[in-house]
Amino acid sequence: MKxxxxxxxxxxxxxxxxxxxxxxxASNAAAKTITxxxxxxxxxxEAQVGQDELAxxxxxxxxxxxxxxxxxxVRVVQADDQGDxxxxxxxxxxxxxNNKIIGLVGPAYSGATIASLPFYKQRxxxxxxxxxxxxxxxxxxxxxxxxxxxxxxxxVVTDKVQGPSLFKLATKGVATPKVFIVDDQSAYGVGLVxxxxxxxxxxxxxxxxxxxxxxxxxxxxxxxxxxxxxxVVIYTGYFPQAAVFFKQLRDSGYTGILxxxxxxxxxxxxxxxxxxxxxxxxxxxxxxxxxxxxxxxxADFKKKMGKASGVYAAESIDAANIFLSCIAKxxxxxxxMLSCVKAFKGKSLTGAAxxxxxxxxxxxxxxxxxxxxxxxxxxxxxxx
Amino acid sequence: MIGNFLDQFWSxxxxxxxxxxxxxxxxxxxxMVYGVLRMINFANSExxxxxxxxxxxxxxxxxxxxxxxxxxxGFRLWLILGTALLASMLVAGVLSVLIEIVAYRxxxxxxxxxxxxxxxxxxxSMVLAESxxxxxxxxxxxxxRAMEKSFIGKFFDADxxxxxxxxxxxxxxxxxxxxxxxxxxxxxxAIRAVSMNGNAAKLMGINIDGVVSxxxxxxxxxxxxxxxxxxxxxxxxxxxxxxxxGIAAFTAAILGGIGxxxxxxxxxLALGLLETYASFFLGTQWKAVTVFVVLVLILYTKPNGxxxxxxxxxxx
Numbered sequence: 001m002k003x004x005x006x007x008x009x010x011x012x013x014x015x016x017x018x019x020x021x022x023x024x025x026a027s028n029a030a031a032k033t034i035t036x037x038x039x040x041x042x043x044x045x046e047a048q049v050g051q052d053e054l055a056x057x058x059x060x061x062x063x064x065x066x067x068x069x070x071x072x073x074v075r076v077v078q079a080d081d082q083g084d085x086x087x088x089x090x091x092x093x094x095x096x097x098n099n100k101i102i103g104l105v106g107p108a109y110s111g112a113t114i115a116s117l118p119f120y121k122q123r124x125x126x127x128x129x130x131x132x133x134x135x136x137x138x139x140x141x142x143x144x145x146x147x148x149x150x151x152x153x154x155x156v157v158t159d160k161v162q163g164p165s166l167f168k169l170a171t172k173g174v175a176t177p178k179v180f181i182v183d184d185q186s187a188y189g190v191g192l193v194x195x196x197x198x199x200x201x202x203x204x205x206x207x208x209x210x211x212x213x214x215x216x217x218x219x220x221x222x223x224x225x226x227x228x229x230x231x232v233v234i235y236t237g238y239f240p241q242a243a244v245f246f247k248q249l250r251d252s253g254y255t256g257i258l259x260x261x262x263x264x265x266x267x268x269x270x271x272x273x274x275x276x277x278x279x280x281x282x283x284x285x286x287x288x289x290x291x292x293x294x295x296x297x298x299a300d301f302k303k304k305m306g307k308a309s310g311v312y313a314a315e316s317i318d319a320a321n322i323f324l325s326c327i328a329k330x331x332x333x334x335x336x337m338l339s340c341v342k343a344f345k346g347k348s349l350t351g352a353a354x355x356x357x358x359x360x361x362x363x364x365x366x367x368x369x370x371x372x373x374x375x376x377x378x379x380x381x382x383x384x
Numbered sequence: 385m386i387g388n389f390l391d392q393f394w395s396x397x398x399x400x401x402x403x404x405x406x407x408x409x410x411x412x413x414x415x416m417v418y419g420v421l422r423m424i425n426f427a428n429s430e431x432x433x434x435x436x437x438x439x440x441x442x443x444x445x446x447x448x449x450x451x452x453x454x455x456x457x458g459f460r461l462w463l464i465l466g467t468a469l470l471a472s473m474l475v476a477g478v479l480s481v482l483i484e485i486v487a488y489r490x491x492x493x494x495x496x497x498x499x500x501x502x503x504x505x506x507x508x509s510m511v512l513a514e515s516x517x518x519x520x521x522x523x524x525x526x527x528x529r530a531m532e533k534s535f536i537g538k539f540f541d542a543d544x545x546x547x548x549x550x551x552x553x554x555x556x557x558x559x560x561x562x563x564x565x566x567x568x569x570x571x572x573x574a575i576r577a578v579s580m581n582g583n584a585a586k587l588m589g590i591n592i593d594g595v596v597s598x599x600x601x602x603x604x605x606x607x608x609x610x611x612x613x614x615x616x617x618x619x620x621x622x623x624x625x626x627x628x629x630g631i632a633a634f635t636a637a638i639l640g641g642i643g644x645x646x647x648x649x650x651x652x653l654a655l656g657l658l659e660t661y662a663s664f665f666l667g668t669q670w671k672a673v674t675v676f677v678v679l680v681l682i683l684y685t686k687p688n689g690x691x692x693x694x695x696x697x698x699x700x
Contacts, residue, residue, distance in 0.1 A: 185669065209667060209668060210667065210668065210669050211668040211669070212668065212669065214628050215668060216618050216625065216628070216629075217399070217403050217618070217659070217660070219395075219396060219399030219400070219403075219660055219663075220396065220660055220661075220662075220663030220664040220668055220671075221663070221668060223392040223395060223396050223399075223664050224664060226392065227388040227391060227392055240524040240620075240622070243524075243526065243620065244618060244619075244620055247619060248618075251533045251545065252395075252543070253535070253543060268523065268524075270451070271451060271526060272524060272526040272620060273451065273526065273619070274451050274452075274528070274529045275451050275452045375451060375452050
């Protein structure tokens with residue numbers, strides 16, 4: 001299945017390249033056909049993330065094509081990396097060598113991004129990721145400088161911003177915070193704690209624990225938290241474990257604040273524990289659900305795409321819109337696209353200013369806060 | 385640290401005990417089969433996993449609980465818990481018997497030795513885990529809460545929680561029933577006879593296939609009960625939990641001495657408490673290390689485990 005999909009993508013790309021040479025002038029005399037790409041997990045265990053992002057890109061492209069009828073036709077080539085670096089290294093060369101593709105939304109995942117980068121850098125394919133948050137991709141302090149320069153950009157803020165924001169949100173309104181922080185031993189969870197640590201005021205931290213994401217019995221951690229007398233507990237990991245941990249902690253009689261990062265922000269989170277247990281859980285994420293930006297937008301998305309929007313829908317639309325606005329300015333090559341993206345100044349869906357800094361990070365991006373209320377995750381505004 | 389430990393001693397102990405009893409019941413699934421066939425039924429971990437799903441299906445789909453439902457009380461609560469327990473035990477028991485018939489019986493008849501059934505067991509466990517993975521979309525599945533996790537009293541400083549109490553009491557009752565079955569009934573005697581000397585038992589007119597099926601059934605029933613208790617305590621499951629819990633229970637069986645019920649009992653309790661104390665003292669990341677260091681030390685001095693007996697002795 002994997003192989004089949006791959007070859008069909010490659011074949012389609014080759015065919016498209018061939019047909020451009022042969023038929024482009026005849027097929028649509030007035031409209032100019034431009035191709036962009038999307039890369040993310042479209043099959044496999046992570047498929048939901050990639051499919052949701054792809055829907056965002058296609059939504060933006062659809063609006064653009066309707067608006068620019070007769071002038072431009074934008075096509076999207078889809079590359080399935082399954083969120084897996086090994087798979088990404090197999091699809092990236094095909095995308096990189098397809099010169100028709102002048103911009104790439106993605107990859108969705110950081111590991112896949114790092115595996116794909118050598119190919120895109122070699123062919124100077126401009127990239128904008130909606131969701132790859134690993135700091136090293138744009139960090140000038142990483143060995144050899146920022147990995148992604150010059151082609152990589154992202155519209156999502158990184159864990160470097162999320163760490164301190166999460167701490168701030170978790171302790172908001174607490175007079176004397178005693179914070180206990182638990183990570184899940186993953187690169188994401190441990191990293192988030194590392195970025196949080198410098199932001200913790202003296203005396204506010206009462207303990208740390210590191211618990212494998214395979215753990216089902218949390219009684220030891222729960223006991224530590226109770227001995228430490230914590231009134232704020234932050235978990236940096238993913239939602240399946242967070243639900244179990246929070247449940248066992250609440251059941252032990254803990255009444256303080258519970259908080260987590262974007263790994264916990266999933267619509268499935270609230271289905272994994274009783275609503276009474278999760279009431280008031282505070283979460284941070286770089287993303288905002290479309291419905292929280294405007295219910296009209298979400299309704300239109302649902303009508304056009306046939307399904308509700310996913311977690312990174314807004315970022316995917318933003319990323320696609322940057323390429324599309326460059327295309328509207330007449331950009332039709334990779335080189336022109338790269339300088340256009342670097343110079344881009346515009347607005348995101350939320351209305352905030354959107355541009356990139358020298359390393360490809362979104363300039364001045366903010367973290368958003370969420371809270372579980374009545375068994376649903378509600379947007380509570382940017383973390384200040 | 386010691387002062388903190390003493391503060392938390394009883395609550396850690398209660399948590400460790402209820403976890404230990406879950407281990408004991410799964411370990412029985414391994415140990416009963418090993419006692420009779422000298423074979424590790426690796427598929428037992430997936431029998432446990434499917435039993436957890438059976439419990440959730442009863443609570444969520446038969447009794448229609450959701451995450452926002454009111455908790456059940458009184459007679460209705462006991463009815464729900466009873467149905468879920470029986471259903472998980474039955475599903476697991478029947479599944480175990482089927483696994484034996486499909487995956488092991490023919491190999492045994494053809495005197496395949498011990499390696500072929502081992503691979504067959506691993507194959508069955510992969511098939512079961514993957515089937516559930518496809519059916520559950522690779523997602524973790526949570527059980528809605530039917531019973532409020534209330535505190536029913538205090539022991540020294542520790543809160544005694546209802547679910548832990550139910551697990552410990554119900555598991556003890558199951559163990560007493562199991563011992564009575566193995567020691568007092570004709571079938572139990574037949575199981576012990578086959579376990580001591582299969583050929584002699586056959587010559588005495590014991591139906592070996594029948595005894596093997598009963599052994600798988602009983603082991604499955606115990607493992608199924610563990611599935612129910614697991615969901616009662618942790619309220620969630622996924623297609624992949626079998627491996628983790630299975631390894632832990634298998635370790636418990638080895639620690640206590642595989643092949644006898646007493647070994648599974650003490651091994652399970654020791655493991656549950658050891659894991660909980662070690663996580664508190666050294667940090668959860670050291671839990672597995674501690675457990676296996678202790679296991680190696682015990683096997684170093686007692687190669688058959690704490691209560692391991694010579695092969696020819698009784699296994700009850």
